[in-house]
Amino acid sequence: MRRSARLGVLGAxxxxxxxxxxxxxxxxxxxxxxxxxxxxxxxxxxYGHNTANxxxxxxxxxxxxDTFGEETILFCAVVGVAALLRPVRGERRRExxxxxxxxxxxxxxxxxxxxxxxVLAANVVxxxxxxxxxGFQGGVxxxxxxxxxxxxxxxxxxxxxxxxxWFHQGEALGVVLFxxxxxxxxAFGSALFANVVPQGQLADFVSAGTVPLFxxxxxxxxxxxxxxxxxxxxDQTLAIRADQGGRTGPGPEEGxxx
Amino acid sequence: xxxxxLGNVLIAVSLTLVLVGAAAVVFTRIPSRQAVxxxxxxxxxxxxxxxxxxxxxxxxxxxIGTAVVPLIVVLSIRKIDIIRREREKAAGGEExx
Numbered sequence: 625m626r627r628s629a630r631l632g633v634l635g636a637x638x639x640x641x642x643x644x645x646x647x648x649x650x651x652x653x654x655x656x657x658x659x660x661x662x663x664x665x666x667x668x669x670x671y672g673h674n675t676a677n678x679x680x681x682x683x684x685x686x687x688x689x690d691t692f693g694e695e696t697i698l699f700c701a702v703v704g705v706a707a708l709l710r711p712v713r714g715e716r717r718r719e720x721x722x723x724x725x726x727x728x729x730x731x732x733x734x735x736x737x738x739x740x741x742x743v744l745a746a747n748v749v750x751x752x753x754x755x756x757x758x759g760f761q762g763g764v765x766x767x768x769x770x771x772x773x774x775x776x777x778x779x780x781x782x783x784x785x786x787x788x789x790w791f792h793q794g795e796a797l798g799v800v801l802f803x804x805x806x807x808x809x810x811a812f813g814s815a816l817f818a819n820v821v822p823q824g825q826l827a828d829f830v831s832a833g834t835v836p837l838f839x840x841x842x843x844x845x846x847x848x849x850x851x852x853x854x855x856x857x858x859d860q861t862l863a864i865r866a867d868q869g870g871r872t873g874p875g876p877e878e879g880x881x882x
Numbered sequence: 883x884x885x886x887x888l889g890n891v892l893i894a895v896s897l898t899l900v901l902v903g904a905a906a907v908v909f910t911r912i913p914s915r916q917a918v919x920x921x922x923x924x925x926x927x928x929x930x931x932x933x934x935x936x937x938x939x940x941x942x943x944x945x946i947g948t949a950v951v952p953l954i955v956v957l958s959i960r961k962i963d964i965i966r967r968e969r970e971k972a973a974g975g976e977e978x979x
Contacts, residue, residue, distance in 0.1 A: 758938065764950070857953075861960050
């Protein structure tokens, strides 16, 4: 296709896109307005299941199947990254020595913040059905908290306190738990991902039926995923080197340094 | 926080900060420096989420956008540097003997 014809097609496409977007934006309700049909429906359903946190209720109770899809996407993405970043032929793993100097203030901050972050993460996951937050938020806070150890300058400490096998299993276990809870909804209740556990009193620590269980499952998966993701990148940067005389990529330089 | 003049001012200020931060990220040319600017932009974005009454989104934004993503970018840049240095060393070793 000639250049002018291609530009013509692009122009026509952009014009139609602009017209459709203009139509769509003209029909949007105003920013911060007071009519929210979805809010009215969702909040009513949230109170119907004695859940204080409407966002958690929507994520795990009212549209649990969508969240299962999202969790599977995260799981698959991290598996893909781990497969891409593993040491391949022509690469070797070397011993990582702690080198460099860490400011004492940084070390102190890490010692203070590490336990605080872990407790905050556990709190966010546990109260996911009651206060803002939940499995995803708690999971990422927990995994970033674990990596504070690396900021403190000790890769060896991170290596020892972060048994990767556990996280490999934790990631899969979280997904399985999520699916099992969904199937339990179909087995004991009306539909897949139905809220079959007694829902208790609104705003109690144990309330909202299956929502806290889903939070724990998602927390496990998300925390493990981020830990595995970062460990792949850290390994590539710190531990994995091209073999002596090996090659870093396909090409004629093979055997150049032997 | 959505009602009242003060709420609107807060929303306007945080949106402006996010806009300025995004421009700063885009116009930073050196990737390693860009990772740090991106981290600061993450904080601005999470402030906007708090102002718009989404504290849970702000929490994940702080953890992912301010800590995890810049760390991944910095680690990748370092890995690329290491690969480049190894290539140079391999090329140099070819000429010497």
